[in-house]
Amino acid sequence: MKMSEVLNRKNQILLSELTKTDFKLRYQGSILGYLWAVIRPLLMFGILYIVFAKFLRFGTDIPHYPVYLLVGIVLWNFFVECTNQGIQSLIIRSDLMRKIAFPKWIIVLSATTTALINLGINLIIVVIFALISGASFNLSWLLVPFFIFELYLLSFGLALFLGSINVKYRDIQSIWEVLIQALFYTVPIIYPLGMVTALSGFAAKVLMLNPIAQVVQDIRFCLITTDTMTGWVLIENIFLKFIPLLVVVGILILGIKVFNKKSKYFAEEI
Amino acid sequence: MRSSYAIEVKNLKKSFKLPTEKAAGLKQAFFNTLKGVKGYTKQEVLKNISFRVKKGEFLGIVGRNGSGKSTLLKVLSKIYVPDSGKIKINGSLVPFIELGVGFNPELTGKENVYLNGALLGFSNAEVDKMYDEIVSFAELEPFMNQKLKNYSSGMQIRLAFSIAIRAKGDILILDEVLAVGDAAFQEKCNEYFKSLKGEQTVIIVTHDMENVKRFCSRAILIENGEIIKDGNPEKVAEAYLDLFKN
Numbered sequence: 001m002k003m004s005e006v007l008n009r010k011n012q013i014l015l016s017e018l019t020k021t022d023f024k025l026r027y028q029g030s031i032l033g034y035l036w037a038v039i040r041p042l043l044m045f046g047i048l049y050i051v052f053a054k055f056l057r058f059g060t061d062i063p064h065y066p067v068y069l070l071v072g073i074v075l076w077n078f079f080v081e082c083t084n085q086g087i088q089s090l091i092i093r094s095d096l097m098r099k100i101a102f103p104k105w106i107i108v109l110s111a112t113t114t115a116l117i118n119l120g121i122n123l124i125i126v127v128i129f130a131l132i133s134g135a136s137f138n139l140s141w142l143l144v145p146f147f148i149f150e151l152y153l154l155s156f157g158l159a160l161f162l163g164s165i166n167v168k169y170r171d172i173q174s175i176w177e178v179l180i181q182a183l184f185y186t187v188p189i190i191y192p193l194g195m196v197t198a199l200s201g202f203a204a205k206v207l208m209l210n211p212i213a214q215v216v217q218d219i220r221f222c223l224i225t226t227d228t229m230t231g232w233v234l235i236e237n238i239f240l241k242f243i244p245l246l247v248v249v250g251i252l253i254l255g256i257k258v259f260n261k262k263s264k265y266f267a268e269e270i
Numbered sequence: 271m272r273s274s275y276a277i278e279v280k281n282l283k284k285s286f287k288l289p290t291e292k293a294a295g296l297k298q299a300f301f302n303t304l305k306g307v308k309g310y311t312k313q314e315v316l317k318n319i320s321f322r323v324k325k326g327e328f329l330g331i332v333g334r335n336g337s338g339k340s341t342l343l344k345v346l347s348k349i350y351v352p353d354s355g356k357i358k359i360n361g362s363l364v365p366f367i368e369l370g371v372g373f374n375p376e377l378t379g380k381e382n383v384y385l386n387g388a389l390l391g392f393s394n395a396e397v398d399k400m401y402d403e404i405v406s407f408a409e410l411e412p413f414m415n416q417k418l419k420n421y422s423s424g425m426q427i428r429l430a431f432s433i434a435i436r437a438k439g440d441i442l443i444l445d446e447v448l449a450v451g452d453a454a455f456q457e458k459c460n461e462y463f464k465s466l467k468g469e470q471t472v473i474i475v476t477h478d479m480e481n482v483k484r485f486c487s488r489a490i491l492i493e494n495g496e497i498i499k500d501g502n503p504e505k506v507a508e509a510y511l512d513l514f515k516n
Contacts, residue, residue, distance in 0.1 A: 013394060021374060025376055025377075028376050029376075095371065099368050102389065171296045172296075
């Protein structure tokens, strides 16, 4: 993709038409329709809250723990949806690729944009919950979009990379589903990071090198409570502090490179 | 200087890698690499194709099944990347390898027209301009706000076809889609194609020699990925039929 052509008029229209269609079709034929975009994370939150906050008594020392938990879940769901949909989108749209010439990355961009819209809806709920449970607006809320953008770039890069390999080797889809399950437990979402630092400070630092963990903790810090332990504070080495960001940039560049190389032959290989 | 050619193709080659064993899996790919097996054979589909299409020419491409016609159209439409050779296209090219690509049964007729338009590279404003003509040509005015899944298959194909012929591109490419629908609609399509002759650059792939003689101003016969006859539609149609005589 040439930079000048990335979002020219034609591509913008195609992106918006594909995204609109995606969104329209997602809840097609369900009684509650778009409401599901809101209900799903709420139900998920309800389950995790009962299990972890009530039964296992996690996070008793963290202010606004329920919202704290909800933020983590919402962001994680976004990451899962973004990568899974991004990878599958190329298969779902294979018919188009075989019959019409158009920039293939728009398919991935459209699928991940749909996930981004869902995240937007979910974040509105998070904010409402945060306000109800006593958090109040402050300027650091304005930083949240930057961290979300970071998470989006990571997911987009992964979707480009994995999606382009998945066109030929469908194993990727299944491998990723398992990998992402494993990855879930390495990110301090259902357990507070404090539980890890209590066991091993080193382990906590390693976990925080993961950009997803970094983004989740940073958004919690900005949105809910400044008591949140962020990677920036936890990792002392000034160079290591930038590792999560470098990972994001690295994966994005890898994704774009591999996708550019492979996408020329999608139409014949799919 | 503006070229008088709409399409110029020079020494075009295209081959496909056909998997020998079932190579669609990481495991097989891994073992193939270990064993030094390539896992595919190369099949040359287009061997050194060269031709030029003048502006306003109505070109018919004919040939047996598997001779490379559709591959040629897909390379021209930039769906496939050629192995080597040059393609020069002057103007916008609207390809219809299949009718109604991207049509979604859950969307309304109207929504599908806009989606299809976007896929073909038209802006919403451009589709706005074509929309009434498309609908009236398809004779589907009362149904445009209904979901496509409630259309009969004839209605769906009529809508798709109308988009194809009302889409204003400099070059129109049609694969095996000349006349659809009932007798009355087919007659309308035929009239339309006759009116295009000499006005619009069209490339069609078809097996119907009557249509070649009726619409085309020139025809090309492809056999085993090579052009074996080029010129007068009557003669090319004859040569095509001769292929099947022995």
